[in-house]
Amino acid sequence: MKKNFKMPDTYIIIFFVVLFSAFLTYVVPVGSFDMHKVSYVTDSGVAKTRVVPVPGSFHFELNTKGEPLTKGVPFFAPGGNIGISNYVFEGIVSGDKWGTAVGIIAFILITGGSFGIILRTKAVEAGILHMIKKTKGSEVLLLPLVFVLFSLGGAVFGMGEEAIPFAMILIPIVVGMGYDSITGILICYISTQIGFATSWMNPFSVAIAQGVAGIPVLSGAMFRIVMWVFFTGFGVVYTMRYAKRVKENPQSSIAYESDAEFREDFNEDEQEEIPFKFGHKLVLLVLVLGMAWIIYGVVGFGYYIPEIATQFVIMGVVSGIIGVIFKLNNMCANDIAISFRKGAEELVGAAIIVGMAKGIVLVLGGTDAGNPTVLNTVLNYVAEGLHGMPAAISAWVMYIFQSCFNFFVVSGSGQAALTMPIMAPLSDLVGVPRQVAVLAFQLGDGFTNLIVPTSGILMAILGIAKIDWGKWAKYQIKFQLLLFLFGSLFVIGGVLINYQ
Structure with a gap:
């Protein structure tokens, strides 16, 4: 007798994502970037500054033997630290009144x-x-x-x-x-x-x-x-x-x-x-x-x-x-x-x-480029992997990466500050206009907000609609793929017309 498949509850899905994230902390070494302050002027003439990573400054944290260090997250962590079983509480109380969580x-x-x-x-x-x-x-x-x-x-x-x-x-x-x-x-x-x-x-x-x-x-x-x-x-x-x-x-x-x-x-x-x-x-x-x-x-x-x-x-x-x-x-x-x-x-x-969704990011070490985390290592791996690719393919891979990275850093401004200092100079080396690198960021960041369970706004609206994330993902995946297809065409087209 064939049993009907029942989509797991959103809480269950997030729990297994937390377990996978915890597994990554045991196999992926942590690293960080040197940080510096950059200034820019908005279109209205207002001067602003951001603290961002220095391109090419990535370095692993080393153990006593001089080898890249992995920091496996423990099951339980006292003293307000992050453990697998702490993700709900720590996720809920993280951040401040200006944002997640x-x-x-x-x-x-x-x-x-x-x-x-x-x-x-x-x-x-x-x-x-x-x-x-x-x-x-x-x-x-x-x-x-x-x-x-x-x-x-x-x-x-x-x-x-x-x-x-x-x-x-x-x-x-x-x-x-x-x-x-x-x-x-x-x-x-x-x-x-x-x-x-x-x-x-x-x-x-x-x-x-x-x-x-x-x-x-x-x-x-x-x-x-x-x-x-x-x-x-x-x-x-x-x-x-x-x-x-x-x-x-x-x-x-x-x-x-x-x-x-x-x-x-x-x-x-x-x-x-x-x-x-x-x-x-x-x-x-x-x-x-x-x-x-x-x-x-x-x-x-x-x-x-x-x-x-x-x-x-x-x-x-x-x-x-x-x-x-x-x-x-x-x-x-x-x-x-x-x-x-x-x-x-x-x-x-x-x-x-x-709060639970924010707990996923905390288990991975957070999003501070200046502190050793798994996410910084992933960012550096992608940057190194782009060398030698054709410009249009490099831009497309940037778009894919920004789409995936938004799972962990759903804040648009946060993702821009973390990834653009690396992707902008890298784009010069692989022949991608910097304007296209920004385009890959904004499309990857914006469109994936429609499906990633780490988006607090999406999860809040699904809660209002009384729809489980699993059901939503099943519906949304088709539309998501269409958006990705058209987004890819715009990114590749931007390289072909030398969009500046």
């Missing part, structure tokens, strides 16, 4: 709680029902519009973490419209990372990579704008074809079972025929103004995780007060606190995954 975890829980208050008012559900009745089928036009806007957000200001709260809104909406949560992820997250990967002005990837590589910051914009138009258009077409197929046959979606809760909520609301009251309109107005405030703050003042999380707290509390005043869904003052707690509780699982 603890900052992202706090951001997820706070925004989840804030949206718990907003959803308690039933304003979103009432608005969805009202919109569907008014549009009468033309709501399909919202999908490409939202996709293009989010892609533009990724290209212009590196939209990433900001997609998490939008997913809380859009995923229930598209499920209510007869699509599925995959469609919601496509328009609110896939779109941002396509924009991020093909950007001509992203301050968190392209600007830093070009500055570190020693080429004019935000140069070569026209080629990248054409690339953004192509990939965004391709993403829209792919999304619309998928959405059409799911609309015609909802059971064909891999998220059909996990979407049941969204559908039930929507059907219950539809049966109740929630009247679209003045109070609901006020809550939605708070939501719209709050989102506009966030975008204004990010673009104009560089707001990031701490500021955005606080903005959502304000939006949630104001919405709760409106709900109490107008008795929306029979709300009372205590419901504000209860709803915040329940909203945060629903995303605890996603928050823990973010």
Whole structure:
């Protein structure tokens, strides 16, 4: 009797990746680079500096016999050190409020709680029902519009973490419209990372990579704008074809079972025929103004995780007060606190995954190029392996390497600071224009954010959609390969036209 294969839970997948990473620490010697500070000037004239590796300075850490040293990670490590069994706790508490993991975890829980208050008012559900009745089928036009806007957000200001709260809104909406949560992820997250990967002005990837590589910051914009138009258009077409197929046959979606809760909520609301009251309109107005405030703050003042999380707290509390005043869904003052707690509780699982994924990197020794780690050794091996290859092949291998390396260093700015000081001078030796080396970095970094389980943002959004990473990877792999194919053509094409 043939047994049906059941995809392992995300926690199980990460656990086995941790075991594999621990194995690498026993067979791959650790090494480090000498570090120095480089300065560059942004397109707006602002001078910035980064501490980066010195090209050609890699050296192994040696044991007492003068041989390259391996530092196998222990099973258990006391004193706050990293061991195989410590990866969950150490991953969760690593970093700071500005990023992975603890900052992202706090951001997820706070925004989840804030949206718990907003959803308690039933304003979103009432608005969805009202919109569907008014549009009468033309709501399909919202999908490409939202996709293009989010892609533009990724290209212009590196939209990433900001997609998490939008997913809380859009995923229930598209499920209510007869699509599925995959469609919601496509328009609110896939779109941002396509924009991020093909950007001509992203301050968190392209600007830093070009500055570190020693080429004019935000140069070569026209080629990248054409690339953004192509990939965004391709993403829209792919999304619309998928959405059409799911609309015609909802059971064909891999998220059909996990979407049941969204559908039930929507059907219950539809049966109740929630009247679209003045109070609901006020809550939605708070939501719209709050989102506009966030975008204004990010673009104009560089707001990031701490500021955005606080903005959502304000939006949630104001919405709760409106709900109490107008008795929306029979709300009372205590419901504000209860709803915040329940909203945060629903995303605890996603928050823990973010910490566990960061634990993989910690087991490998971290991403500091100045400290002896396995990742530094891998980076040096790849750099040495490129010597003697034709320019177009070298550029393609750079693209493959950056795609794989993003599994370990999902931060665009972090990966740029770690790899570009090595890849930029190396590109000169193998005949690859430095602009193409930057292109290989940004495409490899951006596109793989769509599938690697070490991406805290991806795992948070999958948690919102209630989809296991294994199911997502099974769906995403086809689209991922298409993106890789087209990305390869752009990288190789950049060498052939001597893209500068």
